[in-house]
Amino acid sequence: MNELQHISEKDHGPVLVTLNPPFEPKTDLVAGRYKYEHPVLDSAAISAQKKMKTIQHVRGISFAGAWLKYGFHEDGFTSGLHAAVGIVQGDSNLAGTIRPPFEISPADREPEVPHVATLFDLLEGTGLRVCLAYSLSFCLSVVRWAFCTFLGLDLSHVDRP
Incomplete structure (x- = not known):
């Protein structure tokens, strides 16, 4: 312990x-x-x-x-x-005979909220999550196009939604 x-x-x-x-x-x-x-x-x-x-x-x-x-x-x-x-x-006969050598306190405490959780709450609550998802999807599409065009990669076998 x-x-x-x-x-x-x-x-x-x-x-x-x-x-x-x-x-x-x-x-x-x-x-x-x-x-x-x-x-x-x-x-x-x-x-x-x-x-x-x-x-x-x-x-x-x-x-x-x-x-x-x-x-x-x-x-x-x-x-x-x-x-x-x-x-x-x-027990009046035992009172004061036993004292723990340390304070007994519950382990309960307010959980610390990491900054990342606050950011996720902000993204969810404001609708920015959807905007961010579309923006990242567009960026990935541009990267895919660039790889296919300039490097001659054939990604036709990759399923696209």
């Missing part, structure tokens, strides 16, 4: 997560086994995610998992940290 979350190993040590442990845990320590699949983020799931804050840390129950965001491993890690910190902060 150090590399994925930009957590300094020098400052915080190795932060590791495993999906498949190299050996089976002791059976007497296993509380249950569950099969999970990748979440399907449909409209119902997104609606449920928005309602999670109403039941998180209620009646001593905390939820964690990648399904609370976009389904990435980093989302599971972050939600686990949020759940653990919430449990500690909610």
